[in-house]
Amino acid sequence: MLLRDIxxxxxxxxxxxxxxxxxxxxxxxxxxxxxxxxPERLRAHLAWLEIGEIERFALPRLGALNFVLHGALKGGxxxxxxxxxxxxxxSSALLDMEIAGPA
Amino acid sequence: MKSLRIxxxxxxxxxxxxxxxxxxxxxxxxxxxxxxLAERTIALAQQARRADPEAGYDPLLERRMRAVLPAxxxxxxxxxxxxxxxxxxxxxxxxxxxxxxxxxxxxxxAAVTGDDVLAAVEGSQLELxxxxxxxxxxxxxxxxxxxxxxxxxxxxxxEAGADIVLTGRAADPALYLAPLVHAFGWAMDDWxxxxxxxxVGHLMECGGQITGGYFADPGFKDVADLARLGFPIAExxxxxxxxxxxxxxxxxxxxxxTCKEQLLYEVHDPAAYLQPDVIADFxxxxxxxxxxxxxxxxxGSGRARTGTLKVSLGYVDSHVGEGQISYAGPGAEARGRLAxxxxxxxxxxxxxxxxxxxxxxxxxxxxxxxxxxxxxxAREVRVRFAARAxxxxxxxxxxxxxxxxxxxxxxAGGGVTRQVREIVGILSTLIPETEVSPALTxxxx
Numbered sequence: 283m284l285l286r287d288i289x290x291x292x293x294x295x296x297x298x299x300x301x302x303x304x305x306x307x308x309x310x311x312x313x314x315x316x317x318x319x320x321p322e323r324l325r326a327h328l329a330w331l332e333i334g335e336i337e338r339f340a341l342p343r344l345g346a347l348n349f350v351l352h353g354a355l356k357g358g359x360x361x362x363x364x365x366x367x368x369x370x371x372x373s374s375a376l377l378d379m380e381i382a383g384p385a
Numbered sequence: 386m387k388s389l390r391i392x393x394x395x396x397x398x399x400x401x402x403x404x405x406x407x408x409x410x411x412x413x414x415x416x417x418x419x420x421x422l423a424e425r426t427i428a429l430a431q432q433a434r435r436a437d438p439e440a441g442y443d444p445l446l447e448r449r450m451r452a453v454l455p456a457x458x459x460x461x462x463x464x465x466x467x468x469x470x471x472x473x474x475x476x477x478x479x480x481x482x483x484x485x486x487x488x489x490x491x492x493x494x495a496a497v498t499g500d501d502v503l504a505a506v507e508g509s510q511l512e513l514x515x516x517x518x519x520x521x522x523x524x525x526x527x528x529x530x531x532x533x534x535x536x537x538x539x540x541x542x543x544e545a546g547a548d549i550v551l552t553g554r555a556a557d558p559a560l561y562l563a564p565l566v567h568a569f570g571w572a573m574d575d576w577x578x579x580x581x582x583x584x585v586g587h588l589m590e591c592g593g594q595i596t597g598g599y600f601a602d603p604g605f606k607d608v609a610d611l612a613r614l615g616f617p618i619a620e621x622x623x624x625x626x627x628x629x630x631x632x633x634x635x636x637x638x639x640x641x642x643t644c645k646e647q648l649l650y651e652v653h654d655p656a657a658y659l660q661p662d663v664i665a666d667f668x669x670x671x672x673x674x675x676x677x678x679x680x681x682x683x684x685g686s687g688r689a690r691t692g693t694l695k696v697s698l699g700y701v702d703s704h705v706g707e708g709q710i711s712y713a714g715p716g717a718e719a720r721g722r723l724a725x726x727x728x729x730x731x732x733x734x735x736x737x738x739x740x741x742x743x744x745x746x747x748x749x750x751x752x753x754x755x756x757x758x759x760x761x762x763a764r765e766v767r768v769r770f771a772a773r774a775x776x777x778x779x780x781x782x783x784x785x786x787x788x789x790x791x792x793x794x795x796x797a798g799g800g801v802t803r804q805v806r807e808i809v810g811i812l813s814t815l816i817p818e819t820e821v822s823p824a825l826t827x828x829x830x
Contacts (some may be wrong), residue, residue, distance in 0.1 A: 366751075
């Protein structure tokens, strides 16, 4: 299944740093999300961004992860030549990740 | 003491106006807060002020005040806003003028100034947070340098009886924290309470983003009546816990999911959300629905502030030229790629040394870097080519190159658009809070 089936997400931006949340719809799926959505998998899934350091913060009470993606915005919101300079579309791109769900 | 009702009247400079009018008229609010200042906005506002000493405040201030002031009536909510931008005094004078025109006499209007620290920062050895190096080493004149000031001067304005408080670069959550500090008498070193007030401000500052805006995903996250999206209301208790809600009869939704998305929006470490007044801690926050469009927020905390203020620096970085052209039907993608090849060769062999270029096909690889292309051939594509140059003139040549594809490029290209924009870069530094002295000016309509 896709991450989109069990989680929702929003992207924020500050300078050249993007943050992406991953939030479980149901707390029952939180352990799966916590186990599957690792910085390594995120880096591979969004490879074209050539992200620098990736930090991951867990908020178990909310069933949520927060990823901080350093250097992900091609120079930052004000300078980037990218069409989506804010990286606003990244949340939807991340939800397209394949998750090893229960069979 | 009863809870305090704070509404959001705007979450960004260009936000819709009628939800604010609705809140002012029937929200039974104590406060209505308009957050209208982005990092880049204040640099642009400084440019406007240099051209005209009475300009440099929010371009929609006049429209907002003309719509909201009559709706709030004589005993409506007090207004707090950073619509002062680069010129809070001129914003206050304009508001005074509008109130008088509307026959609203006796309104007390406060301007908070002192966030402009350009004189202290320009040419200094202060370190740039994003790039390393110093402000002096940047080697470019600054357009603006504005410190993110905290709640204290806004509290002082409210204590002086202001009905309307207009600031420049105040920290966004501080616009909400200040009414709470004023109403509940919170001490400015009660870190858990300041953390909770900051949490309320953080959740509220983007307006519709917590009431179902920026959220809908049909089939997964459906939201009713987005065209009539209501803006949020926070009912805050003296202990800093709060209910987030919205007016009955408005579109959108307040759910645990909308609140969770907004909680993490533009947050890095949830345990350390750095603000001028406090380091807020969102790591223990609990979010629980209490009824339709009513969500309880609790568990925020905070610890002692850093004692330094972030300063946002604006400078003219470069100029970017951009052109777009569309191709459609069979072979659209191949013709789009041919167009990009032609552009790259012309730019590489041309006379202008561009600092950076980017070419892509919108609909194929502009957002997802080509990771999803190849699944099926696109039946329509839009070529986008952008380049960074030192001068506007050089930037324009790139856009002209795209336009010349009409007569000289692949078959059947259409719909050219061209754009040249000045790039205002934003960098940050830190200064001790003791070097910033906010000041208050009061006037009456």
